[in-house]
Amino acid sequence: MNLLLLDEPDFVSADRVLLRGRRLQHMREIHQANPGDSLRVGLIGGLMGSGRILSLTAQQAELEVSLDQPPPPKLPLTLLLAMPRPKMFRRILQHCATLGVAQIVLLNSYRVEKSFWQTPFLQPDSIRENLLLGLEQARDTVLPELHIEKRFKPFVEDRLPELLGDSLGLVAHPGDYPPCPRAVDGAVTLAIGPEGGWIAYEVDKLIEAGLQPVQLGERILRVETAVTALLARLG
Amino acid sequence: MNLLLLDEPDFVSADRVLLRGRRLQHMREIHQANPGDSLRVGLIGGLMGSGRILSLTAQQAELEVSLDQPPPPKLPLTLLLAMPRPKMFRRILQHCATLGVAQIVLLNSYRVEKSFWQTPFLQPDSIRENLLLGLEQARDTVLPELHIEKRFKPFVEDRLPELLGDSLGLVAHPGDYPPCPRAVDGAVTLAIGPEGGWIAYEVDKLIEAGLQPVQLGERILRVETAVTALLARLG
Known part of the structure; x- marks a missing residue:
């Protein structure tokens, strides 16, 4: 996973997402991510940017995201x-x-x-x-x-x-x-x-x-x- | 399998091979081959050509092979x-x-x-x-x-x-x-x-x-x- 893909229902406010399931597991096990780390993120069908991990537990991760780059052309x-x-x-x-x-x-x-x-x-x-x-x-x-x-x-x-x-x-x-x-x-x-x-x-x-x-x-x-x-x- | 590959030990005479195992199974199950049928064959490291099935049982197949074409260039x-x-x-x-x-x-x-x-x-x-x-x-x-x-x-x-x-x-x-x-x-x-x-x-x-x-x-x-x-x- 070179990009963490976000979907509209992940957003709890304009720039905050909560993640569970496969993506959470991948962040913990493959990226071995910690609070404070930044990851490349993208909104499905939308812009890409970065997400800073605010908190990370076995149950969920909260990220602050900033989306400002277009995806590559098809x-x-x-x-x-x-x-x-x-x-x-x-x-x-x-x-x-x-x-x-x-x-x-x-x-x-x-x-x-x-x-x-x-x-x-x-x-x-x-x-x-x-x-x-x-x-x-x-x-x-x-x-x-x-x-x-x-x-x-x-x-x-x-x-x-x-x-x-x-x-x-x-x-x-x-x-x-x-x-x-x-x-x-x-x-x-x-x-x-x-x-x-x-x-x-x-x-x-x-x-x-x-x-x-x-x-x-x-x-x-x-x-x-x-x-x-x-x-x-x-x- | 678009080519039946033969190895030196398969040859029982200059133009006859006996096949068992995976290749026999493939001929029977995938090609649904019958005696008289011809298949594309090639000698590993050597020429390609055709092989006519002389006999085919659950145990083995005997083919008469004719090898006269070079393999494609690497x-x-x-x-x-x-x-x-x-x-x-x-x-x-x-x-x-x-x-x-x-x-x-x-x-x-x-x-x-x-x-x-x-x-x-x-x-x-x-x-x-x-x-x-x-x-x-x-x-x-x-x-x-x-x-x-x-x-x-x-x-x-x-x-x-x-x-x-x-x-x-x-x-x-x-x-x-x-x-x-x-x-x-x-x-x-x-x-x-x-x-x-x-x-x-x-x-x-x-x-x-x-x-x-x-x-x-x-x-x-x-x-x-x-x-x-x-x-x-x-x-």
């Missing part, structure tokens, strides 16, 4: 991600929040196992928790937007062209395609398939919607690795 | 990595093998917890197993070389300059440094610190040895994410 990037295997999904949420993805659309695909959609990691509380872990790591306060699209065809035909707008649309797919561009200025919409890849029909539909197919070399990457590698290359 | 990259937390170490080994790192040097650092060096994941069999998992994912046959350097100062003073040779030496560290270069032609030696980063003394010693400090933006990445992001940016 990547102007929308990630269309075929719903990954649950354990990997959790880590990808964290990676995306850490790397600054602005928007995530979870998409169905032929090779997404139906059971993946049943995972408790798709519960709003769990999604939020994992995105917050990623923000705490990166020192950011702004949650990526996340949308769930369980029907591939209606989404790609009816909503993707509008979502794409003026952004550069890319679909990552192994094959005889141009290499993924580097250091792109401006907004990008990037589609990454499931383990085993998109099927040909899906690639065709994504191209019809305005995305350009690109590849990342002959090595086959796990989805988790591909997400980070593509974002690093584009960013 | 990245001309030596990674100097401060020894990570064991669970992350395992995944980083897999990522490095998948991404094509040629050589890994595990290095001590002030912020590496002593207990990390006690992990069973540092046993040669475990290192090999995780590197093989990464190669199977990427479709590569050549294991990265791995060296362990538990003493920072003697390594950096006495051996690093020679290891560096004519390669571009970089040390990733947050701070007021130039951004990490992109798409570097030629060999690179890249040093990545532990969670919490190198200490100033270590950065100074690495710079003395010929490495240039570079940064990857204001977001703080987990080591695992930083490894993939830096390799993708350099590669």
